[in-house]
Amino acid sequence: MSMACVALSPVLEESLNFPGNFTHRPEKLSNDSILIFLSVGGSVIPMRVMESDSIASVKLRIQSYNGFFVKKQKLVFEGRELARSNSRVRDYGLADGNVLHLVLRLSDLQAITVTTVCGKVFEFHVERGRNVGYVKQQIAKKGREFVDLKNQELICDGEELEDQRLITDICKRNEAVIHLLVRKSAKVRAKPVQKDFEVSIEATELNEKGADVVGEHQFETLFMGYQIRERKLLQNDLLLEPLIVESNFKLPLMIKRLISSTVDGLERGNEPIPSSEGSGGAYFMQDSSGQKYISVFKPMDEEPMSVNNPRGLPISVDGEGLKKGTRAGEGALREVAAYILDHPRDATYSLHDEERGFAGVPPTVMVRCLHKGFNHPNGYKHDLENVKIGSLQMFVENVGSCEEMGPRAFPVDEVHKISVLDIRLANTDRHAGNILVSKDEGGQIKLVPIDHGYCLPYSVCPFSFPLYP
Numbered sequence: 435m436s437m438a439c440v441a442l443s444p445v446l447e448e449s450l451n452f453p454g455n456f457t458h459r460p461e462k463l464s465n466d467s468i469l470i471f472l473s474v475g476g477s478v479i480p481m482r483v484m485e486s487d488s489i490a491s492v493k494l495r496i497q498s499y500n501g502f503f504v505k506k507q508k509l510v511f512e513g514r515e516l517a518r519s520n521s522r523v524r525d526y527g528l529a530d531g532n533v534l535h536l537v538l539r540l541s542d543l544q545a546i547t548v549t550t551v552c553g554k555v556f557e558f559h560v561e562r563g564r565n566v567g568y569v570k571q572q573i574a575k576k577g578r579e580f581v582d583l584k585n586q587e588l589i590c591d592g593e594e595l596e597d598q599r600l601i602t603d604i605c606k607r608n609e610a611v612i613h614l615l616v617r618k619s620a621k622v623r624a625k626p627v628q629k630d631f632e633v634s635i636e637a638t639e640l641n642e643k644g645a646d647v648v649g650e651h652q653f654e655t656l657f658m659g660y661q662i663r664e665r666k667l668l669q670n671d672l673l674l675e676p677l678i679v680e681s682n683f684k685l686p687l688m689i690k691r692l693i694s695s696t697v698d699g700l701e702r703g704n705e706p707i708p709s710s711e712g713s714g715g716a717y718f719m720q721d722s723s724g725q726k727y728i729s730v731f732k733p734m735d736e737e738p739m740s741v742n743n744p745r746g747l748p749i750s751v752d753g754e755g756l757k758k759g760t761r762a763g764e765g766a767l768r769e770v771a772a773y774i775l776d777h778p779r780d781a782t783y784s785l786h787d788e789e790r791g792f793a794g795v796p797p798t799v800m801v802r803c804l805h806k807g808f809n810h811p812n813g814y815k816h817d818l819e820n821v822k823i824g825s826l827q828m829f830v831e832n833v834g835s836c837e838e839m840g841p842r843a844f845p846v847d848e849v850h851k852i853s854v855l856d857i858r859l860a861n862t863d864r865h866a867g868n869i870l871v872s873k874d875e876g877g878q879i880k881l882v883p884i885d886h887g888y889c890l891p892y893s894v895c896p897f898s899f900p901l902y903p
Protein backbone atom coordinates (compact mmCIF):
# COMPACT_ATOMS: atom_id res chain seq x y z
CA MET A 435 0.00 0.00 0.00
CA SER A 436 1.44 3.33 -0.99
CA MET A 437 1.72 5.79 1.88
CA ALA A 438 2.18 8.80 -0.33
CA CYS A 439 -0.28 11.60 0.26
CA VAL A 440 -2.28 12.42 -2.84
CA ALA A 441 -5.39 14.45 -3.40
CA LEU A 442 -8.55 12.58 -4.24
CA SER A 443 -9.38 12.32 -7.88
CA PRO A 444 -12.24 14.63 -8.85
CA VAL A 445 -15.49 13.50 -7.34
CA LEU A 446 -18.81 15.18 -6.84
CA GLU A 447 -19.66 16.91 -3.59
CA GLU A 448 -22.59 14.52 -3.25
CA SER A 449 -20.34 11.53 -3.54
CA LEU A 450 -18.36 12.57 -0.51
CA ASN A 451 -21.50 12.46 1.55
CA PHE A 452 -21.63 16.07 2.59
CA PRO A 453 -25.22 16.82 3.48
CA GLY A 454 -25.45 20.25 1.89
CA ASN A 455 -22.54 22.31 3.07
CA PHE A 456 -20.91 23.53 6.22
CA THR A 457 -22.23 27.05 6.10
CA HIS A 458 -24.86 26.45 8.73
CA ARG A 459 -23.71 26.55 12.35
CA PRO A 460 -26.24 26.17 15.07
CA GLU A 461 -24.61 28.72 17.36
CA LYS A 462 -25.08 32.40 16.81
CA LEU A 463 -22.59 33.88 14.34
CA SER A 464 -19.96 35.90 16.15
CA ASN A 465 -17.67 38.59 14.82
CA ASP A 466 -14.80 36.25 14.12
CA SER A 467 -16.93 34.00 11.91
CA ILE A 468 -15.48 33.64 8.39
CA LEU A 469 -16.62 31.78 5.28
CA ILE A 470 -13.91 29.65 3.73
CA PHE A 471 -14.05 27.11 0.93
CA LEU A 472 -12.99 23.53 1.40
CA SER A 473 -11.58 22.05 -1.78
CA VAL A 474 -11.88 18.26 -1.97
CA GLY A 475 -11.00 16.40 -5.11
CA GLY A 476 -12.38 18.97 -7.52
CA SER A 477 -15.40 20.03 -5.47
CA VAL A 478 -15.43 23.27 -3.55
CA ILE A 479 -17.64 23.31 -0.48
CA PRO A 480 -18.40 26.45 1.54
CA MET A 481 -17.67 26.12 5.24
CA ARG A 482 -18.22 28.64 8.01
CA VAL A 483 -15.61 28.61 10.78
CA MET A 484 -14.47 30.90 13.59
CA GLU A 485 -11.05 32.46 13.36
CA SER A 486 -10.67 31.29 16.95
CA ASP A 487 -11.51 27.65 16.10
CA SER A 488 -8.69 25.20 16.60
CA ILE A 489 -7.49 23.15 13.62
CA ALA A 490 -8.49 20.05 15.59
CA SER A 491 -12.08 21.24 15.85
CA VAL A 492 -12.23 22.06 12.12
CA LYS A 493 -11.04 18.54 11.34
CA LEU A 494 -13.58 17.12 13.75
CA ARG A 495 -16.37 18.90 11.91
CA ILE A 496 -15.12 17.55 8.61
CA GLN A 497 -15.12 14.08 10.12
CA SER A 498 -18.64 14.43 11.44
CA TYR A 499 -19.92 15.61 8.05
CA ASN A 500 -18.18 13.21 5.73
CA GLY A 501 -16.75 10.49 7.93
CA PHE A 502 -13.06 10.94 7.07
CA PHE A 503 -11.14 10.24 10.26
CA VAL A 504 -9.34 13.26 11.71
CA LYS A 505 -6.00 11.51 11.64
CA LYS A 506 -6.32 10.79 7.92
CA GLN A 507 -6.97 14.43 7.08
CA LYS A 508 -4.36 16.87 5.94
CA LEU A 509 -5.45 20.49 5.60
CA VAL A 510 -3.35 22.67 3.32
CA PHE A 511 -3.52 26.43 2.87
CA GLU A 512 -1.32 28.22 0.33
CA GLY A 513 0.99 25.23 0.14
CA ARG A 514 1.41 24.97 3.88
CA GLU A 515 -0.04 22.21 6.00
CA LEU A 516 -2.12 23.26 9.00
CA ALA A 517 -0.22 20.72 11.04
CA ARG A 518 -0.55 22.00 14.61
CA SER A 519 -3.88 20.77 15.97
CA ASN A 520 -3.94 23.26 18.84
CA SER A 521 -3.27 26.28 16.64
CA ARG A 522 -6.16 28.52 15.69
CA VAL A 523 -7.50 29.16 12.23
CA ARG A 524 -6.27 32.76 12.43
CA ASP A 525 -2.73 31.60 13.31
CA TYR A 526 -2.38 30.29 9.76
CA GLY A 527 -3.65 33.55 8.25
CA LEU A 528 -6.85 31.97 6.93
CA ALA A 529 -9.36 34.71 6.12
CA ASP A 530 -12.81 35.17 4.63
CA GLY A 531 -13.02 33.72 1.09
CA ASN A 532 -9.81 31.66 1.29
CA VAL A 533 -9.63 28.15 -0.12
CA LEU A 534 -8.52 25.34 2.15
CA HIS A 535 -7.44 22.06 0.56
CA LEU A 536 -8.37 18.74 2.13
CA VAL A 537 -5.87 16.05 1.16
CA LEU A 538 -6.42 12.40 1.98
CA ARG A 539 -4.44 9.27 1.43
CA LEU A 540 -5.94 7.83 -1.75
CA SER A 541 -4.90 4.34 -0.77
CA ASP A 542 -7.26 4.54 2.17
CA LEU A 543 -10.29 5.20 0.05
CA GLN A 544 -12.50 2.82 -1.83
CA ALA A 545 -14.75 4.27 -4.50
CA ILE A 546 -18.09 2.53 -4.72
CA THR A 547 -21.16 3.31 -6.77
CA VAL A 548 -24.64 2.35 -5.68
CA THR A 549 -27.14 1.91 -8.46
CA THR A 550 -30.74 1.34 -7.50
CA VAL A 551 -33.04 -0.54 -9.83
CA CYS A 552 -35.10 2.60 -9.99
CA GLY A 553 -32.22 4.28 -11.75
CA LYS A 554 -30.68 6.30 -8.92
CA VAL A 555 -26.90 6.31 -8.79
CA PHE A 556 -25.08 7.21 -5.58
CA GLU A 557 -21.33 7.45 -5.34
CA PHE A 558 -19.35 7.05 -2.16
CA HIS A 559 -15.71 7.26 -1.19
CA VAL A 560 -15.42 5.09 1.85
CA GLU A 561 -12.29 4.60 3.91
CA ARG A 562 -11.06 1.06 3.58
CA GLY A 563 -10.94 0.76 7.35
CA ARG A 564 -14.71 1.25 7.54
CA ASN A 565 -17.04 -1.69 7.84
CA VAL A 566 -20.18 -2.87 6.09
CA GLY A 567 -22.39 -1.36 8.80
CA TYR A 568 -20.96 2.07 7.97
CA VAL A 569 -21.73 1.65 4.26
CA LYS A 570 -25.32 0.77 5.15
CA GLN A 571 -25.59 3.95 7.21
CA GLN A 572 -24.38 6.00 4.26
CA ILE A 573 -26.97 4.39 2.01
CA ALA A 574 -29.67 4.99 4.62
CA LYS A 575 -28.98 8.73 4.42
CA LYS A 576 -29.89 8.67 0.74
CA GLY A 577 -33.62 8.24 1.09
CA ARG A 578 -36.51 7.12 3.21
CA GLU A 579 -36.74 3.83 1.36
CA PHE A 580 -33.30 2.85 2.65
CA VAL A 581 -33.54 3.94 6.28
CA ASP A 582 -34.30 0.59 7.84
CA LEU A 583 -30.82 -0.88 8.22
CA LYS A 584 -32.24 -4.23 9.32
CA ASN A 585 -33.72 -4.71 5.87
CA GLN A 586 -30.48 -4.02 4.06
CA GLU A 587 -28.39 -6.98 3.10
CA LEU A 588 -25.01 -6.70 1.39
CA ILE A 589 -23.85 -9.68 -0.62
CA CYS A 590 -20.53 -10.38 -2.27
CA ASP A 591 -19.86 -13.52 -4.33
CA GLY A 592 -23.08 -15.03 -3.01
CA GLU A 593 -22.04 -14.54 0.61
CA GLU A 594 -23.91 -12.26 2.98
CA LEU A 595 -21.59 -9.65 4.50
CA GLU A 596 -21.79 -9.10 8.22
CA ASP A 597 -21.86 -5.55 9.49
CA GLN A 598 -18.41 -5.97 11.08
CA ARG A 599 -16.66 -6.95 7.82
CA LEU A 600 -14.12 -4.36 6.68
CA ILE A 601 -14.30 -2.82 3.21
CA THR A 602 -10.61 -3.53 2.75
CA ASP A 603 -11.23 -7.28 3.16
CA ILE A 604 -14.12 -7.29 0.73
CA CYS A 605 -12.61 -5.18 -2.02
CA LYS A 606 -9.24 -6.91 -2.27
CA ARG A 607 -9.84 -7.48 -5.92
CA ASN A 608 -10.70 -4.33 -7.82
CA GLU A 609 -13.40 -6.04 -9.80
CA ALA A 610 -15.29 -7.17 -6.69
CA VAL A 611 -18.98 -6.36 -6.89
CA ILE A 612 -21.11 -5.94 -3.79
CA HIS A 613 -24.87 -6.28 -4.05
CA LEU A 614 -27.37 -4.78 -1.72
CA LEU A 615 -30.80 -6.30 -1.31
CA VAL A 616 -33.68 -5.10 0.76
CA ARG A 617 -35.19 -8.16 2.36
CA LYS A 618 -38.92 -8.65 2.13
CA SER A 619 -41.09 -11.73 2.43
CA ALA A 620 -42.69 -13.53 -0.47
CA LYS A 621 -46.10 -13.44 1.12
CA VAL A 622 -48.76 -11.76 -0.95
CA ARG A 623 -51.75 -10.54 1.02
CA ALA A 624 -54.94 -9.02 -0.37
CA LYS A 625 -57.10 -6.99 1.97
CA PRO A 626 -60.45 -5.51 0.84
CA VAL A 627 -60.57 -1.75 1.38
CA GLN A 628 -63.97 -0.39 0.41
CA LYS A 629 -64.25 -1.18 -3.28
CA ASP A 630 -60.55 -1.81 -3.67
CA PHE A 631 -58.21 -4.60 -2.70
CA GLU A 632 -54.99 -3.62 -1.05
CA VAL A 633 -52.27 -5.99 -2.19
CA SER A 634 -49.15 -6.24 -0.06
CA ILE A 635 -46.04 -8.18 -0.98
CA GLU A 636 -43.38 -9.09 1.56
CA ALA A 637 -40.13 -10.79 0.57
CA THR A 638 -38.41 -13.56 2.54
CA GLU A 639 -35.15 -15.40 2.00
CA LEU A 640 -33.26 -15.21 -1.22
CA ASN A 641 -33.52 -18.25 -3.44
CA GLU A 642 -31.38 -20.75 -1.62
CA LYS A 643 -31.44 -23.28 -4.42
CA GLY A 644 -29.19 -21.03 -6.44
CA ALA A 645 -30.09 -19.52 -9.73
CA ASP A 646 -31.03 -22.47 -11.86
CA VAL A 647 -34.68 -21.87 -11.27
CA VAL A 648 -36.11 -18.58 -12.43
CA GLY A 649 -39.14 -18.06 -10.28
CA GLU A 650 -40.84 -15.81 -7.80
CA HIS A 651 -37.73 -15.37 -5.67
CA GLN A 652 -35.80 -13.83 -8.51
CA PHE A 653 -38.69 -11.47 -9.01
CA GLU A 654 -38.41 -10.37 -5.42
CA THR A 655 -34.70 -9.91 -5.88
CA LEU A 656 -35.15 -7.80 -8.97
CA PHE A 657 -37.97 -5.89 -7.43
CA MET A 658 -36.42 -5.03 -4.12
CA GLY A 659 -32.71 -5.14 -4.80
CA TYR A 660 -30.14 -2.70 -5.88
CA GLN A 661 -26.48 -3.14 -6.36
CA ILE A 662 -23.23 -1.52 -5.37
CA ARG A 663 -20.35 -1.78 -7.69
CA GLU A 664 -17.00 -0.16 -7.83
CA ARG A 665 -16.80 2.93 -9.93
CA LYS A 666 -16.34 1.83 -13.51
CA LEU A 667 -15.44 4.38 -16.12
CA LEU A 668 -17.04 3.66 -19.42
CA GLN A 669 -14.62 3.41 -22.28
CA ASN A 670 -16.95 2.93 -25.23
CA ASP A 671 -19.70 5.09 -26.51
CA LEU A 672 -22.22 2.56 -25.40
CA LEU A 673 -22.95 0.09 -22.69
CA LEU A 674 -25.54 -2.64 -22.51
CA GLU A 675 -25.40 -5.17 -19.75
CA PRO A 676 -27.87 -7.13 -17.67
CA LEU A 677 -28.64 -5.73 -14.26
CA ILE A 678 -27.85 -8.67 -12.03
CA VAL A 679 -28.42 -8.45 -8.33
CA GLU A 680 -27.44 -11.93 -7.19
CA SER A 681 -23.85 -12.53 -8.29
CA ASN A 682 -24.34 -16.27 -8.85
CA PHE A 683 -27.50 -15.76 -10.87
CA LYS A 684 -27.29 -17.43 -14.28
CA LEU A 685 -29.10 -15.86 -17.17
CA PRO A 686 -31.09 -18.22 -19.39
CA LEU A 687 -29.48 -18.74 -22.78
CA MET A 688 -32.34 -16.98 -24.53
CA ILE A 689 -31.74 -13.82 -22.52
CA LYS A 690 -27.98 -13.99 -23.09
CA ARG A 691 -28.59 -14.21 -26.83
CA LEU A 692 -31.04 -11.35 -26.71
CA ILE A 693 -28.51 -9.13 -25.00
CA SER A 694 -25.59 -10.09 -27.19
CA SER A 695 -27.51 -9.58 -30.45
CA THR A 696 -28.65 -6.19 -29.21
CA VAL A 697 -25.06 -5.29 -28.33
CA ASP A 698 -23.95 -6.44 -31.81
CA GLY A 699 -26.48 -4.10 -33.39
CA LEU A 700 -25.38 -1.14 -31.30
CA GLU A 701 -21.71 -1.85 -31.96
CA ARG A 702 -22.43 -1.81 -35.68
CA GLY A 703 -23.79 1.67 -35.22
CA ASN A 704 -27.44 0.70 -35.65
CA GLU A 705 -29.18 3.27 -33.51
CA PRO A 706 -32.19 2.60 -31.28
CA ILE A 707 -35.36 3.62 -33.14
CA PRO A 708 -37.87 5.44 -30.93
CA SER A 709 -41.37 3.99 -31.19
CA SER A 710 -43.99 6.45 -32.35
CA GLU A 711 -46.59 4.57 -30.28
CA GLY A 712 -47.11 4.26 -26.56
CA SER A 713 -47.15 6.77 -23.75
CA GLY A 714 -43.60 6.09 -22.57
CA GLY A 715 -40.19 5.91 -24.23
CA ALA A 716 -39.84 2.62 -26.11
CA TYR A 717 -36.94 1.95 -28.48
CA PHE A 718 -36.67 -0.70 -31.14
CA MET A 719 -33.14 -2.11 -31.00
CA GLN A 720 -31.73 -3.37 -34.27
CA ASP A 721 -29.64 -6.42 -35.05
CA SER A 722 -26.15 -6.23 -36.57
CA SER A 723 -27.50 -6.17 -40.15
CA GLY A 724 -29.71 -3.19 -39.37
CA GLN A 725 -32.51 -5.02 -41.22
CA LYS A 726 -34.34 -6.47 -38.26
CA TYR A 727 -35.55 -5.40 -34.85
CA ILE A 728 -34.17 -7.62 -32.15
CA SER A 729 -35.52 -6.15 -28.91
CA VAL A 730 -37.49 -3.32 -27.34
CA PHE A 731 -35.86 -1.19 -24.63
CA LYS A 732 -38.07 0.77 -22.24
CA PRO A 733 -36.08 2.98 -19.84
CA MET A 734 -37.59 3.54 -16.39
CA ASP A 735 -36.94 7.26 -16.41
CA GLU A 736 -38.94 7.64 -19.64
CA GLU A 737 -42.05 5.87 -18.41
CA PRO A 738 -45.26 7.89 -18.23
CA MET A 739 -45.04 10.43 -15.37
CA SER A 740 -41.33 9.76 -14.89
CA VAL A 741 -38.75 12.54 -15.11
CA ASN A 742 -37.61 12.06 -18.70
CA ASN A 743 -40.85 10.99 -20.37
CA PRO A 744 -40.49 11.91 -24.05
CA ARG A 745 -44.24 12.45 -24.62
CA GLY A 746 -44.38 15.48 -22.35
CA LEU A 747 -46.59 13.81 -19.72
CA PRO A 748 -46.48 15.62 -16.37
CA ILE A 749 -44.19 14.25 -13.67
CA SER A 750 -46.03 12.38 -10.92
CA VAL A 751 -46.40 14.57 -7.85
CA ASP A 752 -46.92 11.77 -5.34
CA GLY A 753 -45.06 8.97 -7.09
CA GLU A 754 -48.22 7.24 -8.31
CA GLY A 755 -48.07 6.05 -11.90
CA LEU A 756 -50.58 6.50 -14.67
CA LYS A 757 -52.71 3.66 -13.27
CA LYS A 758 -53.99 3.63 -9.71
CA GLY A 759 -51.90 1.43 -7.45
CA THR A 760 -48.73 1.63 -9.54
CA ARG A 761 -45.66 3.84 -9.22
CA ALA A 762 -44.12 5.94 -11.94
CA GLY A 763 -40.86 4.41 -13.10
CA GLU A 764 -41.55 0.88 -11.87
CA GLY A 765 -43.06 -0.37 -15.13
CA ALA A 766 -39.81 -1.99 -16.28
CA LEU A 767 -39.64 -4.10 -13.13
CA ARG A 768 -43.19 -5.24 -13.68
CA GLU A 769 -42.40 -6.12 -17.31
CA VAL A 770 -39.61 -8.40 -16.08
CA ALA A 771 -41.76 -9.76 -13.27
CA ALA A 772 -44.47 -10.68 -15.77
CA TYR A 773 -41.96 -12.68 -17.82
CA ILE A 774 -40.54 -14.45 -14.77
CA LEU A 775 -43.94 -15.27 -13.30
CA ASP A 776 -45.26 -16.48 -16.66
CA HIS A 777 -43.10 -19.58 -16.35
CA PRO A 778 -43.77 -22.86 -18.17
CA ARG A 779 -46.28 -25.22 -16.60
CA ASP A 780 -43.64 -27.12 -14.61
CA ALA A 781 -42.82 -23.80 -12.93
CA THR A 782 -39.24 -23.47 -14.15
CA TYR A 783 -37.48 -21.88 -17.07
CA SER A 784 -34.69 -24.01 -18.40
CA LEU A 785 -31.35 -22.31 -18.62
CA HIS A 786 -30.55 -23.96 -21.89
CA ASP A 787 -33.50 -24.16 -24.23
CA GLU A 788 -35.85 -21.69 -25.79
CA GLU A 789 -38.99 -22.72 -23.97
CA ARG A 790 -41.57 -19.99 -23.41
CA GLY A 791 -43.86 -19.41 -20.47
CA PHE A 792 -47.48 -20.55 -20.35
CA ALA A 793 -48.89 -17.33 -21.81
CA GLY A 794 -45.90 -16.52 -23.99
CA VAL A 795 -44.71 -13.24 -22.48
CA PRO A 796 -41.61 -12.43 -24.56
CA PRO A 797 -38.28 -12.90 -22.71
CA THR A 798 -37.57 -9.73 -20.74
CA VAL A 799 -34.63 -8.67 -18.60
CA MET A 800 -33.52 -5.62 -16.65
CA VAL A 801 -30.53 -3.94 -18.29
CA ARG A 802 -28.33 -0.90 -17.95
CA CYS A 803 -27.80 0.88 -21.23
CA LEU A 804 -25.86 3.96 -22.24
CA HIS A 805 -26.59 5.47 -25.63
CA LYS A 806 -26.98 8.99 -26.88
CA GLY A 807 -30.07 7.97 -28.88
CA PHE A 808 -32.35 7.85 -25.85
CA ASN A 809 -34.21 10.83 -24.44
CA HIS A 810 -31.72 13.05 -22.59
CA PRO A 811 -33.58 16.35 -22.13
CA ASN A 812 -30.68 17.86 -20.18
CA GLY A 813 -28.14 16.96 -22.83
CA TYR A 814 -26.07 13.83 -23.23
CA LYS A 815 -22.77 13.23 -21.52
CA HIS A 816 -20.78 10.06 -21.78
CA ASP A 817 -20.79 9.12 -18.12
CA LEU A 818 -22.53 6.96 -15.55
CA GLU A 819 -25.20 9.54 -14.89
CA ASN A 820 -26.59 8.99 -18.36
CA VAL A 821 -26.86 5.23 -18.05
CA LYS A 822 -30.50 4.23 -18.37
CA ILE A 823 -31.98 1.31 -16.52
CA GLY A 824 -34.97 -0.37 -18.04
CA SER A 825 -36.53 -3.50 -19.46
CA LEU A 826 -35.19 -5.13 -22.59
CA GLN A 827 -37.77 -7.37 -24.24
CA MET A 828 -37.43 -9.68 -27.21
CA PHE A 829 -39.02 -8.14 -30.29
CA VAL A 830 -41.80 -10.37 -31.63
CA GLU A 831 -42.49 -10.38 -35.37
CA ASN A 832 -46.18 -9.63 -35.75
CA VAL A 833 -48.90 -8.75 -38.20
CA GLY A 834 -50.36 -6.09 -35.95
CA SER A 835 -52.16 -5.97 -32.65
CA CYS A 836 -55.57 -7.36 -31.71
CA GLU A 837 -56.90 -3.83 -32.11
CA GLU A 838 -56.58 -4.16 -35.83
CA MET A 839 -58.66 -7.31 -36.37
CA GLY A 840 -61.87 -8.95 -35.29
CA PRO A 841 -61.76 -11.39 -32.37
CA ARG A 842 -63.32 -14.20 -34.37
CA ALA A 843 -59.89 -15.10 -35.75
CA PHE A 844 -58.41 -15.63 -32.29
CA PRO A 845 -58.07 -19.25 -31.10
CA VAL A 846 -59.92 -19.71 -27.80
CA ASP A 847 -56.89 -21.24 -26.05
CA GLU A 848 -54.82 -18.23 -27.01
CA VAL A 849 -57.36 -15.91 -25.41
CA HIS A 850 -57.62 -18.07 -22.30
CA LYS A 851 -53.88 -18.20 -21.69
CA ILE A 852 -53.76 -14.39 -21.59
CA SER A 853 -56.81 -14.22 -19.32
CA VAL A 854 -55.08 -16.59 -16.90
CA LEU A 855 -51.93 -14.48 -16.99
CA ASP A 856 -53.84 -11.27 -16.31
CA ILE A 857 -55.73 -12.76 -13.40
CA ARG A 858 -52.49 -14.06 -11.89
CA LEU A 859 -50.73 -10.73 -12.35
CA ALA A 860 -53.72 -8.52 -11.55
CA ASN A 861 -52.97 -6.72 -14.78
CA THR A 862 -54.73 -3.36 -14.89
CA ASP A 863 -53.79 -2.56 -18.46
CA ARG A 864 -54.92 -5.29 -20.82
CA HIS A 865 -56.45 -3.99 -23.98
CA ALA A 866 -56.36 -5.14 -27.57
CA GLY A 867 -53.38 -2.88 -28.34
CA ASN A 868 -51.32 -4.80 -25.82
CA ILE A 869 -51.73 -8.15 -27.54
CA LEU A 870 -49.66 -8.72 -30.66
CA VAL A 871 -50.88 -11.09 -33.35
CA SER A 872 -48.22 -13.33 -34.80
CA LYS A 873 -48.24 -16.55 -36.75
CA ASP A 874 -46.38 -19.75 -35.97
CA GLU A 875 -44.56 -21.82 -38.60
CA GLY A 876 -47.80 -23.59 -39.53
CA GLY A 877 -49.55 -20.26 -40.09
CA GLN A 878 -51.62 -20.60 -36.88
CA ILE A 879 -52.44 -17.38 -35.07
CA LYS A 880 -50.54 -16.85 -31.83
CA LEU A 881 -51.42 -14.05 -29.44
CA VAL A 882 -48.48 -12.46 -27.69
CA PRO A 883 -49.13 -10.47 -24.52
CA ILE A 884 -46.95 -7.36 -24.14
CA ASP A 885 -46.81 -4.18 -22.06
CA HIS A 886 -47.03 -5.43 -18.49
CA GLY A 887 -45.88 -2.22 -16.82
CA TYR A 888 -49.15 -1.95 -14.93
CA CYS A 889 -49.45 -5.44 -13.56
CA LEU A 890 -48.99 -6.34 -9.87
CA PRO A 891 -50.42 -3.07 -8.54
CA TYR A 892 -50.16 -2.25 -4.87
CA SER A 893 -53.93 -1.95 -4.74
CA VAL A 894 -56.51 -3.12 -7.24
CA CYS A 895 -60.05 -2.05 -8.00
CA PRO A 896 -61.81 -5.33 -8.88
CA PHE A 897 -64.06 -3.54 -11.35
CA SER A 898 -61.20 -2.18 -13.40
CA PHE A 899 -60.40 -5.51 -15.04
CA PRO A 900 -60.88 -5.39 -18.75
CA LEU A 901 -63.31 -7.40 -20.78
CA TYR A 902 -61.81 -9.92 -23.14
CA PRO A 903 -62.62 -10.18 -26.81
Ligand SMILES: Nc1ncnc2c1ncn2[C@@H]1O[C@H](COP(=O)(O)OP(=O)(O)OP(=O)(O)O)[C@@H](O)[C@H]1O
Pocket residue numbers: 709711712713714715716730796827828829830831832835867870884885887
Ligand atom coordinates in the same frame (compact mmCIF):
# COMPACT_ATOMS: atom_id res chain seq x y z
N1 LIG B 1 -41.97 -7.30 -27.61
C1 LIG B 1 -42.41 -6.53 -28.58
N2 LIG B 1 -42.35 -6.96 -29.87
C2 LIG B 1 -42.80 -6.17 -30.88
N3 LIG B 1 -43.30 -4.94 -30.70
C3 LIG B 1 -43.40 -4.46 -29.45
C4 LIG B 1 -42.96 -5.24 -28.32
N4 LIG B 1 -43.18 -4.51 -27.20
C5 LIG B 1 -43.70 -3.34 -27.59
N5 LIG B 1 -43.85 -3.31 -28.94
C6 LIG B 1 -44.38 -2.18 -29.73
O1 LIG B 1 -43.74 -0.99 -29.28
C7 LIG B 1 -44.65 0.09 -29.22
C8 LIG B 1 -44.64 0.71 -27.85
O2 LIG B 1 -44.73 -0.31 -26.87
P1 LIG B 1 -45.73 -0.26 -25.65
O3 LIG B 1 -47.14 -0.13 -26.13
O4 LIG B 1 -45.44 -1.44 -24.82
O5 LIG B 1 -45.23 1.07 -24.95
P2 LIG B 1 -45.88 1.86 -23.78
O6 LIG B 1 -45.32 3.22 -23.81
O7 LIG B 1 -45.73 1.08 -22.53
O8 LIG B 1 -47.42 1.86 -24.24
P3 LIG B 1 -48.79 2.16 -23.49
O9 LIG B 1 -49.03 3.60 -23.67
O10 LIG B 1 -49.76 1.28 -24.27
O11 LIG B 1 -48.67 1.72 -22.07
C9 LIG B 1 -46.01 -0.49 -29.62
O12 LIG B 1 -46.20 -0.21 -30.99
C10 LIG B 1 -45.84 -1.98 -29.43
O13 LIG B 1 -46.64 -2.70 -30.34
